[in-house]
Amino acid sequence: MNPLLTGTIASSYKEDLLLDTYSGAVGAFSVTRYLKKEFIGKAVIQLRRSSDGATADFNPTELSDGTATSWAGMGVSARVNVWYDQSGNGNDISQSSLYSKPHLIISGTLQTLDGSKVAIDFDGDNDFIPIDSVFPDIVLNNISVFCVGKYDTVPTTPSECLYSLGWTAGSGRFFMQNWSSSGYEYGYYFGYAGTWDAAQGGPTADTDKHLFSSIAGSTQGTFEAWVDTTSMGSATLSSNTTSGTYGLGGVNSTTDYAFDGKMSEFILYQSDQSAVRLSVKGNINNHYVLY
Numbered sequence: 001m002n003p004l005l006t007g008t009i010a011s012s013y014k015e016d017l018l019l020d021t022y023s024g025a026v027g028a029f030s031v032t033r034y035l036k037k038e039f040i041g042k043a044v045i046q047l048r049r050s051s052d053g054a055t056a057d058f059n060p061t062e063l064s065d066g067t068a069t070s071w072a073g074m075g076v077s078a079r080v081n082v083w084y085d086q087s088g089n090g091n092d093i094s095q096s097s098l099y100s101k102p103h104l105i106i107s108g109t110l111q112t113l114d115g116s117k118v119a120i121d122f123d124g125d126n127d128f129i130p131i132d133s134v135f136p137d138i139v140l141n142n143i144s145v146f147c148v149g150k151y152d153t154v155p156t157t158p159s160e161c162l163y164s165l166g167w168t169a170g171s172g173r174f175f176m177q178n179w180s181s182s183g184y185e186y187g188y189y190f191g192y193a194g195t196w197d198a199a200q201g202g203p204t205a206d207t208d209k210h211l212f213s214s215i216a217g218s219t220q221g222t223f224e225a226w227v228d229t230t231s232m233g234s235a236t237l238s239s240n241t242t243s244g245t246y247g248l249g250g251v252n253s254t255t256d257y258a259f260d261g262k263m264s265e266f267i268l269y270q271s272d273q274s275a276v277r278l279s280v281k282g283n284i285n286n287h288y289v290l291y
Contacts, residue, residue, distance in 0.1 A: 018267075018283045019087065022276050027135060028087040030265040031104065031118045033060050033287060035086040046082040047072070047104060055081050063118045069110050078105040080120055083129065091134045093247075095127075102127040102249060113150060113209050113264050117288060122249040124152070124160065124260025130247040135268070138165050138246075141223075143216050144273035146280060147176065148288055149263040150209040154178075161257035162212060163266065164246040176212050176225070177257055178205040186212070186227045202232035209262075211281060211290050217272050228291040229281075264288070 019025055019036040028035045031045055043057030049072055058068045072078045079101035085091040095101045103121045104111055113119040121127075149162055161177040178186050186202040202225075216223035224234040246252060248266060249259045265284065273280060285291060 018280070022273070022280050022283075024269055024271055024273075025087040025267050026089055026270045027085050027091045027093070027131070027266070027268040029083045029085060029093065029267070031060065031063060031083075031120060032113075032264050035267070036088060038088065039086045042084075044084050044086065045080060045104065046084070047078040048081040048098075048101065049073070050077040050079065060118070063104070063110070069105055069108060072105045072108065075108045076105070077103055077107055079103050080129070083120075093129050093131050093134055095129050100126050100128050102129065111262060113148070113262050113288070117209075117264055119149075119262035119264045121262055122259045124258050126258065128247055128249045128252075128258070132246050135165075135270075138270070141216050142270060142272060143214075144269040144271065144277070145176075145212075145214050146265070146267040146284060147212045147263065148209065148265040148284060148290070149212065149261055151178070151205065151207050151259075151261040153260055154205050154207060155260075159257050160259050160261070161249075161251045162259050162261070162263070163248045164251040176214070177251075186210075186232060202227050203230055209288065209290055211284055211288070213277070213281060215272060215274050215277060217274070226281075228285075 017033075017035055017037055019028055029044075034040050034044070041059065043059055045063070046055055046057050047068065048055050051073060056071055058071075062068055068078070079098070080095070080103070081101065082092050082094045085093070102123070104118070106121060111119050111121040143165070145163070145165075147163060151160060155178060159177065163176055176186070186205055210227050212225075212227060214223060214225040222234045222236055225232045248263065251257045265288075267280075
């Protein structure tokens with residue numbers, strides 16, 4: 001499915017890509033584009049076809065040009081079998097439980113963020129991609145996250161976690177979800193042993209596509225979270241440790257606070273990217289046109 005890069009394809013990638021310029025990510029995942037030049041022409045995802053269990057790799061062009069849906073077949077669904085890491089660290093992520101694998105094709109229809117950009121669909125029930133075994137040494141006071149996604153519905157209760165980095169009582173909990181204070185808003189919690197350090201402001205939750213980002217500094221101090229360019233506030237961290245099962249599409253493997261929506265890109269740095277935050281966000285926004 002992934003031919004070797006030709007001179008014609010290479011000519012369109014003369015400039016450095018996001019991670020060539022802003023290096024150091026420990027994990028980087030996208031279904032819409034290449035994030036680093038060394039991955040051009042390679043697969044960004046492996047799909048599993050529902051009709052017969054067959055698997056195949058696809059690059060961004062093959063996802064968007066009809067190759068993947070043709071492979072799946074008319075009216076056939078395909079789940080995410082492996083989401084390949086483009087950081088260069090080989091930190092590919094996957095879900096071993098068949099019915100907890102999120103879809104990229106549902107009944108022959110490619111899932112998208114906005115009608116054009118390809119996206120992974122989380123069903124709000126049991127879809128979840130664990131990442132704790134791939135990133136077991138997350139330290140929550142020295143971390144930067146950039147995630148492109150959208151909610152399919154606006155929840156009526158504080159719920160639907162886009163991603164989590166830690167979810168066990170007595171350990172750090174760092175996750176993006178929407179929550180309720182005055183109306184329903186996107187919120188970011190960082191907690192320890194039941195004590196929440198919460199950046200709880202933000203725009204009213206909606207079903208638009210957004211860039212969700214956050215940075216916790218290199219020393220145990222403050223962290224801040226944003227929806228697009230709007231800050232949700234900052235708070236002082238109680239702890240920098242984490243444990244438990246955590247990942248994308250919920251807070252843990254039992255799919256508490258399961259996310260009903262789409263995700264196209266997730267980039268994780270185990271470092272403080274404050275100095276280049278606006279530049280990284282600008283690159284992402286130029287591709288997705290989020291704000």
